[in-house]
Amino acid sequence: ARLTDEQLLAAISAAEETALGSVSGAVSSDRADAVSRYYGKPYGDELPGRSSVVSRDVADVVEGVVANVVKPFVGGDQVVQFDPIGPEDEKAAEQETDYVNFVALERNNGFVWLVSAIKDALLLRAGYVKCSWEVRTDESIETYAGMSDEELTLLVQDDNVEVMQHTGYPDPVAMGAAMMQGQEPTTPPMLHDVKVRLKRPTEYVRVDPVPPDEILVSDRARTPSVQDVDFVQHRTHKSLSELRQAGYDVPDDILDDDQGDTIEDQTRARFNEGGTWEDETGEASRRLVLFKESYIRIDKDGDGVAELRRVCSVGQAILADEDCDIVPIAAFAGVLVPHQHLGLSVYDLVEDLAKIKTALIRSYLDNRYLQNNGRYAVNADLTNIDDFLVSRPGGVVRVMGDPSAAIMPLVAPDTSTGALQGLEYLDSIREQRTGYTRNSAGID
Numbered sequence: 001a002r003l004t005d006e007q008l009l010a011a012i013s014a015a016e017e018t019a020l021g022s023v024s025g026a027v028s029s030d031r032a033d034a035v036s037r038y039y040g041k042p043y044g045d046e047l048p049g050r051s052s053v054v055s056r057d058v059a060d061v062v063e064g065v066v067a068n069v070v071k072p073f074v075g076g077d078q079v080v081q082f083d084p085i086g087p088e089d090e091k092a093a094e095q096e097t098d099y100v101n102f103v104a105l106e107r108n109n110g111f112v113w114l115v116s117a118i119k120d121a122l123l124l125r126a127g128y129v130k131c132s133w134e135v136r137t138d139e140s141i142e143t144y145a146g147m148s149d150e151e152l153t154l155l156v157q158d159d160n161v162e163v164m165q166h167t168g169y170p171d172p173v174a175m176g177a178a179m180m181q182g183q184e185p186t187t188p189p190m191l192h193d194v195k196v197r198l199k200r201p202t203e204y205v206r207v208d209p210v211p212p213d214e215i216l217v218s219d220r221a222r223t224p225s226v227q228d229v230d231f232v233q234h235r236t237h238k239s240l241s242e243l244r245q246a247g248y249d250v251p252d253d254i255l256d257d258d259q260g261d262t263i264e265d266q267t268r269a270r271f272n273e274g275g276t277w278e279d280e281t282g283e284a285s286r287r288l289v290l291f292k293e294s295y296i297r298i299d300k301d302g303d304g305v306a307e308l309r310r311v312c313s314v315g316q317a318i319l320a321d322e323d324c325d326i327v328p329i330a331a332f333a334g335v336l337v338p339h340q341h342l343g344l345s346v347y348d349l350v351e352d353l354a355k356i357k358t359a360l361i362r363s364y365l366d367n368r369y370l371q372n373n374g375r376y377a378v379n380a381d382l383t384n385i386d387d388f389l390v391s392r393p394g395g396v397v398r399v400m401g402d403p404s405a406a407i408m409p410l411v412a413p414d415t416s417t418g419a420l421q422g423l424e425y426l427d428s429i430r431e432q433r434t435g436y437t438r439n440s441a442g443i444d
Helices: 005-018 028-041 058-074 087-107 109-122 150-158 172-178 240-247 265-266 346-372 416-434
Strands: 125-149 161-169 190-210 215-217 231-239 288-297 307-314 317-323 329-332 375-378 407-410
Touching: 005 231, 005 288, 005 307, 005 317, 028 058, 028 346, 058 087, 058 109, 058 346, 058 416, 087 190, 109 125, 109 317, 109 346, 109 407, 125 150, 150 161, 150 190, 150 240, 161 172, 215 329, 231 240, 240 288
Parallel strands: none
Antiparallel strands: 125 190, 125 329, 161 190, 215 231, 231 288, 288 307, 307 317, 375 407
């Protein structure tokens, strides 16, 4: 028997609950913590009056490694090369190489999506790139002055040109030349000032880096690739206007199952002071809903064999349900783990070292503070206590009688040497684990 829409949505909902990257799973919590460590946010165990510095090892290694990984791709003008099989394929292989590299690097700003996806893999255990077929029309306004009749005819005969304003007038140069010769032109040539709207339709493969928190992958996945898994979902917020432009028929009051910002959303939005994506204008077309694009292998037609289907939905409303032959999402890991979809990240490799280094750096700074602003044992009967409450260079401390009898410095031992040696040792462990050394930086 064929599956109903309700059964299909129930199957997708069940797959979401057990998928890698689900909102309530450990993966989401680990990713949020990795982003916090990358940004250098406090651990939450800071004490008042003590050093609260945070070691930035996660960001240091990610930024150092990503530069070396991206360089081979963007160092030249090719990210891929097609090799001919026979002599008759040489010309076609050259054309394919040029076109694919143009689309990947120029049309899609290859540097941006490469850096974003690679950095996600290094920091968040997996990076995702989504491809789609983009059909759009670019419009521009252009103004021409002094066009001849022939030039105007050639311009407006293009179906993609729309005349917005037009002004015709006799050619002053031709009229002036005729009058100098004592002639009166009966039909002086005309010139034209026009303002036109140019429409340039184009179709191409669009490449977008996708935040890992927007991707759900079946927990049965055994490789970084998502091509053969039984469930993959891309969930993102889209306005009703964007959905309608994409060809979906959605009413203004459509309900979705958005549960608000996840812990990853809140952690990632470091510079978003508002903390919300909700539109405040009240305009229905600008309303954001959670749009789910699911790729699921399921027996929809009842023939006993599961087929790959693309199902687009908002809440309990199915906007599209169609057969497809490929999942248009490329995925890769920073450090491969056998038989697992998610690999290891730089955060996994250095998180413990960063925490130990944070403790050592804080103890080193606290010791420096004590060295520069020491503590004292003071006889309250012989000294003015208020003078000790403010530590300033050249400050005066008022004492009655012998100062040595009223004030005794409490000597803090200098532990800086041990702390610095410990930091150096931890840096050597970090280099062994990650392969990124201080000597491998591209810029001195």
